[in-house]
Structure formats: structure tokens, C-alpha cells
Amino acid sequence: MPLAEIITIGDEILIGQIIDTNSPWMATELNKIGISVTQITSISDQKEHILKALEEAEGRADIILVTGGLGPTKDDVTKKTMAEYFGSEKMVVHEPTLKIVRSFFERRDLPVTELNALQAEVPDNCEILLNENGTAPCMLFQKGNKVFISMPGVPFEMMLLMSNKVLPELTKRYHLPSIYHRTILTAGIGESFLADRIADIEDSLPDYIKLAYLPKLGMVRLRLSSAKNADAELIEEIEQFAGKIEERVAEYWVSNEDVAFEKAILDLMERNNLTLSLAESCTGGYLSHLFTQHSGSSSVFDGAAVVYSNKLKMSVLGVKSETLEQFGAVSEQTAKEMAEGALLNFETDFAVAITGIAGPGGGSEEKPVGTVCIAVANKNETLVKRFIFSNKRLQNIERSATAALFLLLTLLRKSQYN
Amino acid sequence: MPLAEIITIGDEILIGQIIDTNSPWMATELNKIGISVTQITSISDQKEHILKALEEAEGRADIILVTGGLGPTKDDVTKKTMAEYFGSEKMVVHEPTLKIVRSFFERRDLPVTELNALQAEVPDNCEILLNENGTAPCMLFQKGNKVFISMPGVPFEMMLLMSNKVLPELTKRYHLPSIYHRTILTAGIGESFLADRIADIEDSLPDYIKLAYLPKLGMVRLRLSSAKNADAELIEEIEQFAGKIEERVAEYWVSNEDVAFEKAILDLMERNNLTLSLAESCTGGYLSHLFTQHSGSSSVFDGAAVVYSNKLKMSVLGVKSETLEQFGAVSEQTAKEMAEGALLNFETDFAVAITGIAGPGGGSEEKPVGTVCIAVANKNETLVKRFIFSNKRLQNIERSATAALFLLLTLLRKSQYN
Structure with a gap:
């Protein structure tokens, strides 16, 4: 099972100005497709620091996902540092990105400044996963058998890129087991009381079916997951356990879907x-x-x-x-x-x-x-x-x-x- | 100016179950007393991973703050790994902590289990900053000229320990500069247009004054910060630059405070x-x-x-x-x-x-x-x-x-x- 690391670039997190909600979201999505996250690292946007973080992550993980450090202003050095780390020869204009940058400003009746056009420049040895919802490019670098993907840090852009481009790309590149997740959403009962109530069912789970308690204020999400490739038989077995639990917690049961x-x-x-x-x-x-x-x-x-x-x-x-x-x-x-x-x-x-x-x-x-x-x-x-x-x-x-x-x-x- | 790193230990963050709100809070408090945070790292509670993270952090920072991995069940790994990393000879009972553990359970009419009593055991070569609001000890290790402090991850315990023990201890140990931050909150203008408009002011900033752009949907927060000890003269200088910027972007200016x-x-x-x-x-x-x-x-x-x-x-x-x-x-x-x-x-x-x-x-x-x-x-x-x-x-x-x-x-x- 491939291991991933997440690196977030930018001083906002390090000075405590913003809370990093991107990384937990990414970790959740990666987990769903069978990729574990080994480390999440927040660093400043200084070249030496970025280089060091990339090197350390490369030593630990197979997939390195980088967010942030891609805005149009001068405090962004990520792209050039990436070019250096991966030995790019030059920066080239990525036409589809430039088209998006242009249309982004034209739709708003704004001029495309030189600074904005620069966003479409990318290192010559990366693959671009087209960002259709913003002006910063999403870059994929392959180094040996390691994959590095750099995304903008704006949450909605990152989320759309992850869902539409990055996760499908990773699923294509790795032989990922098909993980089956079954959610049981409950409300009105605390985690420990819930655990007491279904203790015998939990104890009877085989080791290839995991049960996780995901509490939130006033709610607990129970999640049964396959710990190996989920074929029809295993899915059926998980559904049977889910049914038993739902029967036991009927008065607190909200939904069998992973929805709000x-x-x-x-x-x-x-x-x-x-x-x-x-x-x-x-x-x-x-x-x-x-x-x-x-x-x-x-x-x-x-x-x-x-x-x-x-x-x-x-x-x-x-x-x-x-x-x-x-x-x-x-x-x-x-x-x-x-x-x-x-x-x-x-x-x-x-x-x-x-x-x-x-x-x-x-x-x-x-x-x-x-x-x-x-x-x-x-x-x-x-x-x-x-x-x-x-x-x-x-x-x-x-x-x-x-x-x-x-x-x-x-x-x-x-x-x-x- | 001393540099700090924050390491959070525990799988909850890596699987996306909880959002790390501890680290930004700690970073904010450290910044206020003139300590910059260079990196925030979230790792699992496995021994090898903890050892590696401590080693890497030691290579970069002067102060390493560790949170999490100290509950009654996980206690073992973090504490023993710390003992190994710092070459402790044995674990010893810390009597004041044991007293707190006992009174904690007695007040709740609960028995003190062996597992709970173990919380009061600490490596023999650390200094204890007494945690008066919980049962997990706060340990300080000195290694060469580097300081490592390990705290429980429960937010309110960590916050009280930081405010009452850790920050005063760091202030005592280091000759800390005072960092001055000045925010200019703008709305109604995009980041790149804002940058164009104040380019000459930005270019005229001395290297000991930093300008950061912190964009959010429809808004940009500009932040001027001193990169060295901010005496009255430097504060005055930063305020003058802030005034120039505010004049230039008057129609987009929202506030000079760092508020929503x-x-x-x-x-x-x-x-x-x-x-x-x-x-x-x-x-x-x-x-x-x-x-x-x-x-x-x-x-x-x-x-x-x-x-x-x-x-x-x-x-x-x-x-x-x-x-x-x-x-x-x-x-x-x-x-x-x-x-x-x-x-x-x-x-x-x-x-x-x-x-x-x-x-x-x-x-x-x-x-x-x-x-x-x-x-x-x-x-x-x-x-x-x-x-x-x-x-x-x-x-x-x-x-x-x-x-x-x-x-x-x-x-x-x-x-x-x-």
C-alpha cells in the first residue's frame, strides 16, 4: 500500500494565522482510496526549507503532495524551487493554463497583467493536471518511482483538483486495493456509550474488517472498512455487520450514508x-x-x-x-x-x-x-x-x-x- | 532569534479525523514573545518515526515543542522513545505528578489503576514542568543548546501548560526580540492588482521589514512584520510604510486590525x-x-x-x-x-x-x-x-x-x- 506525505507551504500556518484544514481533508480522501498518510509538514516559503522538506519526504513516502506557495505575488518561490529540485532546464508557458488565466480576467473585465500571465509558466519537465477553477497550475513531477504533485493552497481549488485530477491519477498509477467503507451515522449518544452498546459486535469482527469511531459534537460516525481488497463476498460480510449495528442503535441511527x-x-x-x-x-x-x-x-x-x-x-x-x-x-x-x-x-x-x-x-x-x-x-x-x-x-x-x-x-x- | 518547531504525535491528525488547532495556537503565542516557528510536523506514534522527527527538528530549530502521544494507553511509546533519544538511564516516579494523578481519580471516586499510576513515571534526566490540570507530565529535555519540551495534546491542558509554564520558561532561557506585526485588511481588489498598485512601496522596504499577502475569497490581508527586534524606531518605520500603503489603497481599505x-x-x-x-x-x-x-x-x-x-x-x-x-x-x-x-x-x-x-x-x-x-x-x-x-x-x-x-x-x- 503506497505511503503519502503532505507538505503545506506558507507562513500563514506557521505564524498561526490560519488553521490547516486542507491536510486533514486530503488525508481523509487519500485514506478512502487506500493510501496512508505518514506525515504532514508545514513549512515556510523559503527555498532552502522547501528543498529540505522535499528531500526528507522523498526518503519516507511514495507520493508527496504539496499545497500552497503558488499565488501570483512575489512571496512565492515554490515553482522555481521545484524546478531546481527536479532539475528542470527552463520554464515554459503552458498554453491551456494561460488560456484559463486569460479567460479568468476577461470574464471579469480585468486586464491580464504580466504577473498574472507568469502563472502559466511551469518547469519544462513536469506534467500539468489542468486546474480548471483557478489560475495556479497543478504540477506533477516523477522522480524515480516517487510522484510529487504540487497544488494551490486555496481550499476549494485544491479540493476540486484532488477530486477531479489527483485522486484519479493516483488510482491509475498505483495498484490500489479497493477499500470498502460503510458508514453508520448516529446522533444523540456519546462515543463511550455507543461503544458499550455494540461491544460484543465489535469483538466479533474479523481482523480484515476495521471499525472506527469518528466523533463530532453531538454525533458519532461509525465506519466499517475493509482492510484488504473488497470483493463481493467481503462487501456482503461488512453489510451484515453494519445491519447488526444499525439494529442495535436504532433510536440513534441517522443515516447509512456518509453525508452531513x-x-x-x-x-x-x-x-x-x-x-x-x-x-x-x-x-x-x-x-x-x-x-x-x-x-x-x-x-x-x-x-x-x-x-x-x-x-x-x-x-x-x-x-x-x-x-x-x-x-x-x-x-x-x-x-x-x-x-x-x-x-x-x-x-x-x-x-x-x-x-x-x-x-x-x-x-x-x-x-x-x-x-x-x-x-x-x-x-x-x-x-x-x-x-x-x-x-x-x-x-x-x-x-x-x-x-x-x-x-x-x-x-x-x-x-x-x- | 531562536527558532522553534512543533511536532504533533498521533494518528488522529494523519487520518484526517481531527484538525490540528493546537499548533496554530502555539505558533501565535510563540510569535508574540519573539520566537519564530520554522516547521510544524504531524507524525504517527511509532518509535522510529518519532526518533527521526526529533533528529530532523534538532537539526533545524533551537526549541522543539512536542504535543500528544501522552495518554494513559499511548504513554509508553512517546515517553520511552524520548528516554531513548535523550539517553536516559531509567524511568523514575515523579512524586508531585503521582499526587496529582491520585487526587484526579479520588475526586471522581475512581480507583487508580496501575496504568494510570504509570503516568507519573518519567525519564530520569528530564525536568518536569508540573501539569496541574491533567495526569500527563510535561517534560523538558536539554540536549546541548537545544531545548525539547513534551506536552499532552488535550487542547486545554496544553494551553494552560504553555501559558503558565512553557512560555515563561522560554522567556527566562532566551534573550527574545520583540516582533511587531501590522495588518492592513483590504477587500474588493484582487491580490495581483493590489501588488501592482503598491509595487514601488514594496520595493522600497528595507530587508528587516517583511510584507506578506494573505488572500481569501474577495479579500486580501497585507501584513508588515519586523524581521528583527522591534524598538520604538522600527515600529514607527513600519507604521510609516503601513500608512503609505493605506493611503494608496484607501478605497479598498477595511481595517488596520487583524480581525475578520x-x-x-x-x-x-x-x-x-x-x-x-x-x-x-x-x-x-x-x-x-x-x-x-x-x-x-x-x-x-x-x-x-x-x-x-x-x-x-x-x-x-x-x-x-x-x-x-x-x-x-x-x-x-x-x-x-x-x-x-x-x-x-x-x-x-x-x-x-x-x-x-x-x-x-x-x-x-x-x-x-x-x-x-x-x-x-x-x-x-x-x-x-x-x-x-x-x-x-x-x-x-x-x-x-x-x-x-x-x-x-x-x-x-x-x-x-x-
């Missing part, structure tokens, strides 16, 4: 021709964003009211001023009225409301930071639940959204939608 | 006691989320209507059905009515509206995917602008949000708010 929680719900609601609206206070639009980032969400999601102020809770959703006075904005009662108000005013089949104290300020003895009330309504009933999460704002926003999704799923299932 | 764009706007609006509401169609709550992720945003942000359906555009925001029929949901006219409707119905000082075709479906010859109309209104006027972005949904959402922020900033400045 909200996407599983969108799919379920679309299958049943249902519409949804939201009323968000402490999550401030985050849950709406989760739904609407998925294309096609408009067939289910009609809209949302993000109501930070009490005034808007009343005017947009019809929450009663007595309710706010008597129970407060963060209360089961307010959550219930918000959900029922959204259901009524936005005329959807289901509505979800979230109101809470995200923090870090605003807590009290009775309602500490992290207190969140969630309601889910359809025309027959409204479910309401109170939670106390943490004292971290972003974490509270994310956990609230996940808890709301789980409560929505509960009401959908209770209403016989599957 | 929306945070710069929240601060500006809060200083001027202004309130804001949003009407989001294609961005689907994303812009609301950007604002509300910041604590204290409720003093400016009152709420938003996320209106995917035409029905809600009319009922919640008062967009006229004739406007939708004549010009379509994605049009300057609809954007204008959405913004003015939010201003009126939500009673805020400013309102922003975004309507567009995020894609991948829904485009036409006349209005291709990526067409986005943005309007910003206050009681005196409404600015409207049409954009054509890309055919990538998430990118269109992000670019729309950035463009909306820039148009909002434009109207704020036009209205004499600064």
Missing part, C-alpha cells in the same frame, strides 16, 4: 414532499446555512427568521410579550411559540426553533451560558427540549444545531416519515 | 450606535452566521430574514409580486425591495439584501449561475450592485457575503461613519 446530518434530513423530507422553516435565535443563521449549503435544498427549505432581538421574536414570529416577560427569551415556552409562529407565518410542514445563551456573556445562576431550548413543530404536535451545553460560543452554536436536527428527525420519525 | 471583515464592520457600527438587519436569499443564513459567531454582535445585529421562497420574499419583506414577475427574484429591483423591506419591517439603521443563483442549477443565458444582486439601504439611500461570480455553490455563497460586507462598508463610509 442536515443532508440526510433534507433527503428524507424531499422524499416525503415536506417543507421546512426555521426560527433561529442563538444559532444566528447557522442552521439555515447548514441546510442551504446543499444544492437542491430549496425544494425543502422555504426560509428562516433569525431573531436576535425580542422585538423581532414578537413581530416576525408572533411570540407573545407575556411569554417573554414571564419565562424569558430562553425558555421552553418561547421556543414553542417561535416554532409554532414559523409554522404558521411561513406556512411550512415542519418548523424548528432554537433559543439560547451562546455566551460567553449573558448567563445567570438559573440559566447559565450554554442553556438552549429547542422546539420542533408540525401541525399535530410540538416537541420541546432544554439542553445545557458548554461555555464556548461556537461550540454551543454547533451543538445547538446538531441537537435541533436530532429533535427534527425524532418528530419526522414519530410522524411516520422515513 | 464582519467583525471590523460590527465594531464600526457599534462605535456609531447603529443597528443592522439582513435579508438573505442565496446566502441562506451564512452572512447572519458570520456576524453572530462574534460575541457582542447582538448590540448591532437585530435579525435577518432568510427568504428562499418568493412567497416569503413578499410576506416577510414586502417585495411586490409585480417586481418578482417583471424582473425576477434575482434582480437589482428585487434586491432593492428586499433591503428596503428589511429596513422598514425590522426597524434597523442599515439593511443588507442578497439574492442570487448560488448554483449548481438554476442558471439561464441571461442570468448564469453565479449571478448575484446585492443591495444595502439606510433611510437616505440604497446602493445596488450586480455581480457574476463562479459556478461553485459554496464559493458563490462566500463571495456574495464578502461583496455584501464591502457594499455595506461603502455605504457606511459614504454616510460618514468611520
Whole structure:
């Protein structure tokens, strides 16, 4: 099984300005096609440092993936350093890339500067995997039996290049085993409790089937993977184990696909021709964003009211001023009225409301930071639940959204939608 | 100026299961006290790999900070490998650590297992920086003039150890320069155009002042940094260059602080006691989320209507059905009515509206995917602008949000708010 290393070039990571989310994404994708990552290295964009990192990686891995260091400005030396490392004789213009650079600027009615045109220059001894979504080229160098691929660091460009060009290229070049992955998405149960509940099934797994727990706030993704080439027989065996686990965790089961929680719900609601609206206070639009980032969400999601102020809770959703006075904005009662108000005013089949104290300020003895009330309504009933999460704002926003999704799923299932 | 390297040990990062947020945090803190980070390396918890990483880091840096690989089950490998690398003679019990381990379990009414007690065993030739917030020891090894410090990977334990023990220890051991960073946040101009525009200023920078371009969709962050100890004179010099750049790019200038764009706007609006509401169609709550992720945003942000359906555009925001029929949901006219409707119905000082075709479906010859109309209104006027972005949904959402922020900033400045 070939080994890969990831090198990210650029000072932004080394000075702590940005968090490297590219490498874990790449590692996940490489793992899926049966390539293990042995090391991830972040270095500065200085020539000597790049040369040294390439040399060290070459000594350890078969595939070296480099991201970053390819922008148009002067602080980028990656391309020239690559040329030196791989003994290129000269830089040449890569016409298809130049065409993309030109059309990129023309579409925006901007002139193509000399600096921009330079992006299409590449070392003469590399192969180009055409970057159709940006102006920086993706270069592949072969050195002995090692493959080096350099990509731009802009996440969406890198992701499209990896998915459309790099992973297919690697699959073609290496004799990769076909790894079968089967996901079981669960929510509403912690990792250790889940592990206890399925301990006997886990113990009975043969050594060529691996089970991984991939926890995220409020959710656990279980993944069964083949540790060898997956033929029809092995796939059947994995599916049988998956079925056993799903039966055991039925009340926490969300999906058998490796999709985001909200996407599983969108799919379920679309299958049943249902519409949804939201009323968000402490999550401030985050849950709406989760739904609407998925294309096609408009067939289910009609809209949302993000109501930070009490005034808007009343005017947009019809929450009663007595309710706010008597129970407060963060209360089961307010959550219930918000959900029922959204259901009524936005005329959807289901509505979800979230109101809470995200923090870090605003807590009290009775309602500490992290207190969140969630309601889910359809025309027959409204479910309401109170939670106390943490004292971290972003974490509270994310956990609230996940808890709301789980409560929505509960009401959908209770209403016989599957 | 001493150089540091960070090594993180553990498979979770290499399989993409967790994102390494420890290293950027450490890098930021090290930078603040004048220690540059030359490399960040993530490796597996295998002995040979750890030995190799320590050796390579020792060849490059003065200070090597290691995190992870110290839990009760994995303890063994990292600690024993360290002992081997530094030529320890034996493992000894560190009594203060043992006391902490015992009290940790006693407080939870749990037995202290042999495995747990082993956590207090450390190589005989290291110095212990007492970890008062966990059971794994923090070990300091001196080798020649190099310092190695190994910490647990649990973020809050690592952060407390860094702040309370490691950084003070390093400050004591090294004569540290003070590094000065100055950020200039710009929006609405591409990296290469920005570079062209300030080329002469950049060329005139002395070699002890560095300029970095840090682009993000629709924005570029410029950063001037001192490459040596920043005394009052050098800070003054950097500020003078910053001033020159800011003057040159005045119409694209957002902030002189290293903050998120929306945070710069929240601060500006809060200083001027202004309130804001949003009407989001294609961005689907994303812009609301950007604002509300910041604590204290409720003093400016009152709420938003996320209106995917035409029905809600009319009922919640008062967009006229004739406007939708004549010009379509994605049009300057609809954007204008959405913004003015939010201003009126939500009673805020400013309102922003975004309507567009995020894609991948829904485009036409006349209005291709990526067409986005943005309007910003206050009681005196409404600015409207049409954009054509890309055919990538998430990118269109992000670019729309950035463009909306820039148009909002434009109207704020036009209205004499600064």
C-alpha cells in the first residue's frame, strides 16, 4: 500500500494565522482510496526549507503532495524551487493554463497583467493536471518511482483538483486495493456509550474488517472498512455487520450514508414532499446555512427568521410579550411559540426553533451560558427540549444545531416519515 | 532569534479525523514573545518515526515543542522513545505528578489503576514542568543548546501548560526580540492588482521589514512584520510604510486590525450606535452566521430574514409580486425591495439584501449561475450592485457575503461613519 506525505507551504500556518484544514481533508480522501498518510509538514516559503522538506519526504513516502506557495505575488518561490529540485532546464508557458488565466480576467473585465500571465509558466519537465477553477497550475513531477504533485493552497481549488485530477491519477498509477467503507451515522449518544452498546459486535469482527469511531459534537460516525481488497463476498460480510449495528442503535441511527446530518434530513423530507422553516435565535443563521449549503435544498427549505432581538421574536414570529416577560427569551415556552409562529407565518410542514445563551456573556445562576431550548413543530404536535451545553460560543452554536436536527428527525420519525 | 518547531504525535491528525488547532495556537503565542516557528510536523506514534522527527527538528530549530502521544494507553511509546533519544538511564516516579494523578481519580471516586499510576513515571534526566490540570507530565529535555519540551495534546491542558509554564520558561532561557506585526485588511481588489498598485512601496522596504499577502475569497490581508527586534524606531518605520500603503489603497481599505471583515464592520457600527438587519436569499443564513459567531454582535445585529421562497420574499419583506414577475427574484429591483423591506419591517439603521443563483442549477443565458444582486439601504439611500461570480455553490455563497460586507462598508463610509 503506497505511503503519502503532505507538505503545506506558507507562513500563514506557521505564524498561526490560519488553521490547516486542507491536510486533514486530503488525508481523509487519500485514506478512502487506500493510501496512508505518514506525515504532514508545514513549512515556510523559503527555498532552502522547501528543498529540505522535499528531500526528507522523498526518503519516507511514495507520493508527496504539496499545497500552497503558488499565488501570483512575489512571496512565492515554490515553482522555481521545484524546478531546481527536479532539475528542470527552463520554464515554459503552458498554453491551456494561460488560456484559463486569460479567460479568468476577461470574464471579469480585468486586464491580464504580466504577473498574472507568469502563472502559466511551469518547469519544462513536469506534467500539468489542468486546474480548471483557478489560475495556479497543478504540477506533477516523477522522480524515480516517487510522484510529487504540487497544488494551490486555496481550499476549494485544491479540493476540486484532488477530486477531479489527483485522486484519479493516483488510482491509475498505483495498484490500489479497493477499500470498502460503510458508514453508520448516529446522533444523540456519546462515543463511550455507543461503544458499550455494540461491544460484543465489535469483538466479533474479523481482523480484515476495521471499525472506527469518528466523533463530532453531538454525533458519532461509525465506519466499517475493509482492510484488504473488497470483493463481493467481503462487501456482503461488512453489510451484515453494519445491519447488526444499525439494529442495535436504532433510536440513534441517522443515516447509512456518509453525508452531513442536515443532508440526510433534507433527503428524507424531499422524499416525503415536506417543507421546512426555521426560527433561529442563538444559532444566528447557522442552521439555515447548514441546510442551504446543499444544492437542491430549496425544494425543502422555504426560509428562516433569525431573531436576535425580542422585538423581532414578537413581530416576525408572533411570540407573545407575556411569554417573554414571564419565562424569558430562553425558555421552553418561547421556543414553542417561535416554532409554532414559523409554522404558521411561513406556512411550512415542519418548523424548528432554537433559543439560547451562546455566551460567553449573558448567563445567570438559573440559566447559565450554554442553556438552549429547542422546539420542533408540525401541525399535530410540538416537541420541546432544554439542553445545557458548554461555555464556548461556537461550540454551543454547533451543538445547538446538531441537537435541533436530532429533535427534527425524532418528530419526522414519530410522524411516520422515513 | 531562536527558532522553534512543533511536532504533533498521533494518528488522529494523519487520518484526517481531527484538525490540528493546537499548533496554530502555539505558533501565535510563540510569535508574540519573539520566537519564530520554522516547521510544524504531524507524525504517527511509532518509535522510529518519532526518533527521526526529533533528529530532523534538532537539526533545524533551537526549541522543539512536542504535543500528544501522552495518554494513559499511548504513554509508553512517546515517553520511552524520548528516554531513548535523550539517553536516559531509567524511568523514575515523579512524586508531585503521582499526587496529582491520585487526587484526579479520588475526586471522581475512581480507583487508580496501575496504568494510570504509570503516568507519573518519567525519564530520569528530564525536568518536569508540573501539569496541574491533567495526569500527563510535561517534560523538558536539554540536549546541548537545544531545548525539547513534551506536552499532552488535550487542547486545554496544553494551553494552560504553555501559558503558565512553557512560555515563561522560554522567556527566562532566551534573550527574545520583540516582533511587531501590522495588518492592513483590504477587500474588493484582487491580490495581483493590489501588488501592482503598491509595487514601488514594496520595493522600497528595507530587508528587516517583511510584507506578506494573505488572500481569501474577495479579500486580501497585507501584513508588515519586523524581521528583527522591534524598538520604538522600527515600529514607527513600519507604521510609516503601513500608512503609505493605506493611503494608496484607501478605497479598498477595511481595517488596520487583524480581525475578520464582519467583525471590523460590527465594531464600526457599534462605535456609531447603529443597528443592522439582513435579508438573505442565496446566502441562506451564512452572512447572519458570520456576524453572530462574534460575541457582542447582538448590540448591532437585530435579525435577518432568510427568504428562499418568493412567497416569503413578499410576506416577510414586502417585495411586490409585480417586481418578482417583471424582473425576477434575482434582480437589482428585487434586491432593492428586499433591503428596503428589511429596513422598514425590522426597524434597523442599515439593511443588507442578497439574492442570487448560488448554483449548481438554476442558471439561464441571461442570468448564469453565479449571478448575484446585492443591495444595502439606510433611510437616505440604497446602493445596488450586480455581480457574476463562479459556478461553485459554496464559493458563490462566500463571495456574495464578502461583496455584501464591502457594499455595506461603502455605504457606511459614504454616510460618514468611520
